[in-house]
Amino acid sequence: MSGGSKGGATVKARAEIALNDEFLRKAVRFTTERLRNGKKKASDEQGNWEQWRERGRAIRLHTIAHLDYYLNLFVDNARANGVHIHFAATAAEAVEISLDIARRCGARSVVKSKSMVSEELHLNQALEGIGVEAIESDLGEYIIQLAGEMPSHIVIPAIHKNRYQIAELLSREAGYELPPDTTALAGFVRKKLREKFLEADIGMTGCNFAIAETGSMVLFENEGNARMVSTIPRTQITLMGMERIIPSWSDLEVMATLLPRSATGQKLTMYMSGITGPRRSADADGPDEMHMIIVDNGRSLQLGDPEFQELLNCIRCGACLxxxxxxxxxxxxxxxxTYSGPIGAVLTPSLNANVAEWDDIANASTLCGACYEACPVKIPLHDMLVYLRRRKVEDGHGSKLEGLGMGGFAAIMGSSRRLGGMLRLGKTGQRLLLRDGFIKSRLGPLKGWNAYRVTPALPKQSFRDRWPTLEQELRAGLQEMDASVSERLERRLQERTRKDSHGTDSADNSQLNRVRDKQWEGGGGHE
Amino acid sequence: MNESHEEWLARLEKRSHDRQKAFIGGIANRLGHGPMTEAPLNPHRGAPDFWTALEWNTEEKVKRFTDNFLSVGGHVERLASFSDASAFIVDKAKEMDVKIVLRQDEPALNELELEKALPEAEIAVWNSDRDKAWKTEAAGADFGIVQADHAVAYTGSAVVLSSSGKGRSVSLLPTVLFILIPVGRLVTRLGEVLETFDQAGKENLPAGIHFISGPSRSSDIENDLTIGVHGPGIVYALLIG
Known part of the structure; x- marks a missing residue:
């Protein structure tokens, strides 16, 4: 299986490049801040956010736990609506099917709206390879396609480009100079892409949700390009991850409440479209022929994996980023x-089943849990990051020195007398290395740690020294832990440790737990 | 290689059926159950109960719809009748010196009598001539005029359904869009409209169902809001009644 383009360097190396780019750093911070505040405002305004998240999670858990049933139902209904369904187990198969359709239609150009699956497949290069022009029509995607780059944010793909760089790219395309003015630049793209929409032989879309009971597909967007792509060309191809299913239109109300608010803080995107089959014979627009390619590409590896199955609940909102x-x-x-941020750190190695190759991105996380708190369907991403690190170590990809260090740490921390002795020893020994209250030396074991930071001096009075006093203060003044926090922690602890699950939980939780049990019984064999 | 298009489609269809069993069987396998023939018990269909109980009166719905639509850069007018709507559109057409108006083929829109009121403009009626390239016509239109089948106050959305006389392009390609919304079609929640699609069943669904909540927009360049990036940049919701 293809491992995606990793750029041949480590996260650390790539992050250094990013950290050196002043504009990028500011832009990312500004954008994420804006989206995060928007989400907070929108979810506060909606109210009962926890209950909405819980319902969203329940619907996703239920659907994934019975994915075979719902996918079959969807496929039968979509076929009855006149859609041509294709199954692709791998990225290569999905590409092959797309190229077959493009050749058959004698296509010269394909206009595309945003599709993360298409990014997974690296489909544009494949189309170019058979002489078919592939045009991304989402404004941000169009910009990064001209630049020959990958999206840097799931919702705002060209977050890293400023308008001067964009003006330069678009001017090259226009053949005359465009001013670095947002309205003028967007105006040029509108005109340019209008021609492309009207000329294109094939329109290609992704799929936010697929409604099993009616065989319909649903697209959320703000620009109108997904509508163009699914309305104007004669042939439509939709790429769909096999887990995009929800049972009914009624369930869409929950997803439509969670997705736009979590992604951009909107009550609803400017357009939400439900497409049920190709155009009816009397209609004067809509595609004559509609194909849907249902893609696995590593997704089924997460099914039945107790630690990662919930990844399939993801609705691709980007809130965790x-x-x-x-x-x-x-x-x-x-x-x-293709996928970045916490979801990417977990999804990429899971889809590719190559933990070792992507080991560094699981470490690009502080395990603070902000991603879980933000997730509208409550995927425990920070737990998954820990599982991933554990698997990496179990597979023998941990650092030997780290193992040795941790062994020493355990020996010292395991005995309070030994720890006390070490601290006294350190207080004396550090004098050799101390400069202005910090240790900057990169000698011996300090090399890795101090390459990126300085170690503070050991304090005159250590935490252990202060503990007896602190303990008294705490016992006197300790407030009860916030009830909701302690309840959540308790609940999650129970969920994660419960082996016998035929108790009071919902059908889908117990289904998932049964899967977990089975997996444990079988020795946790994931591929 | 002399396979016809139909033969090619039939070949793909057969392959798809052949692969379906393995593809979906593999999913069932990993989930640890056998083939499922009956619908699983689903205790969590749709929105939570506290939410489905929400219902606003007409004035509240009109107010919420208006606030939402204005907040995203759309325009809203409350008008007493379709003839008032006609007068409003004619007024705007003269103000903007409109050349081509494209409207859906619906009785309520026929009654606007725009042909009479705007003799100098071309008033095209969607799909009224089978031989015309209607998508191109829509791309060249200054005004698109549609009637909403439903509207949702809570999200500020108008809902348009496609049919032979109601093109998807009419609400998408023209520069300016007018959506006529009889106030009686305004509901409180999104779910009230979505449920009707479950009730209708797939045989009765149109090819295109579009929720429109304002003008086309993008923030892809430096987070700077741009209106009208692909779809209509100016959108009027005319609430009638």
Whole structure:
């Protein structure tokens, strides 16, 4: 399986490049801040946000737990509506099917609206390879396509470009100089792409949700390009991850409440379109022929995996990116894959089943849990990052020195007498290295740590020294832990440790837990 | 290689059916259950109960719809009748010196009698001539005029359904869009409209269902809001009644 383009360097190296780019850093921070505040405002305004998240999670859990049933139902209904359904187990198969359709239609150009699956497949290069022009029509995607780059944010793909760079790119395309003015630049793209929409033989879209009971597909967007792509060309191809299903239109109300608010803070995107089959014979627009390619490409590896199955609940809103302190610092390109941020850090190795190759992106996280808090369907991403690190170590990809260090740490921390002795020893020994209250030396074991930071001097009075006093203060004045926090922690602890699940939980939770049990019984064998 | 288009489609269709079993069987396998023939019990369909109980009166719905639509850069007018709507559109057409108006083929829109009121403009009626290239016509239109099948106050959305007389392009390609919304079609929640599609069933759904909540927009260049990037940049919601 293709591992995606990793750029041949580590997250650290790519992050250094990103950190050196002053504009990028500011732009990412500004954008994520704007989106995060928008989400907060929109979810506060909506009210009962926890209950909405819980319902969103329940619907996704239920659908994924019975994905075979709902996918079959969707496929049967979509076929009855006149859609040509194709199954692709791998990226290569999905590409092959797309190229077959493009050749058959004698296509010269394909206009595309945003599709993360298409990015997974690297489909544009494949189309160019058979002489078919592939045009991204989402404004941001169009810009980065001209620049020959990858999206750096799932919702705002050209977050890393300023308008001067964009004006330069578009001027080259126009053949005359465009001013670095947003309205003028967008105006040029509108005119240019209008021609492309009307000329194109094939329109290609992604799919936000697929409604099993009626065989319909749903697209959320603000620009109107997805509507163009699915209305004007004679042939439509929709790429759909096999887990995009929800049972009914009624369930769409929950997804439509969660997705736009979490992505951009909107009550609803400017357009939400439900497409049910190709044009009816009496209609004067809409595609004559509609194809849907249902893509696995590593998704089924997460099915039945107790630690990662919930990844399939993801609705691709990008809220975890905006919430993540690491993403906000280093930007999307540092992750080196189609999906960035916390979701990308977990999804990429899971889709590719190659933990070792992507080991560094699981470490590009502080495990602070902000991603879980932001997730509208409550995917425990920070837990998954820990599982990923554990698997990496279990697979023998941990650092030997780190293992040795951790062994020493355990030996010292395991005995309070030994720890006390070490601290006293350190207080004396550090005098050799101390400069202005900091240790900057990169000698011996301090090399890795101090390459990026300085170690503070050991304090005159250590935490352990102060503990007896602190303990008294705490016991006197300790407030009860916030009830909701402690309840959540308790609940999650129970969920994660419960082996016998045929108890009071919902059908889908117990289904998932049964899967977990089964997996444990079988020795946790994931591929 | 002399396979016809139909033969090619039939070949793909057969391959698709052949692969379906393995593809979906593999999913069932990983989930640890056998083939499912009956619908699983689903305790969590749709929005939570506290939400479905929400219902606003007409004035509240009009107010909320208006506030929402204005907040995203759309325009809203409350008008007493379709003839008032006609007068409003004619007024705007003269102000903007409109050349081509494209409207859906619906009785309520026929009654606007725009042909009479705007003799100097071309008034095209969607799909009224089978041989015309209607998508190109829509791309060249200054005004698009549609009637909403539903509207949602909570999100500020108008809903348009496609049919032979109601093109998807009419609400998408023209520069300026007018959406006529009889106030009786305004509901409180999104779910009230979505449920009707579940009730209708797939045989009765149109090819295109579009929720429109304002002008086309993008913030892709430096987070700077741009209106009208692909779809109509000027959108009027005319609430009638």
């Amino acid at each position: 905006n919430a993540c302190p690491v993403y906000r610092h280093i930007g999307g390109h540092s992750y080196g894959s």
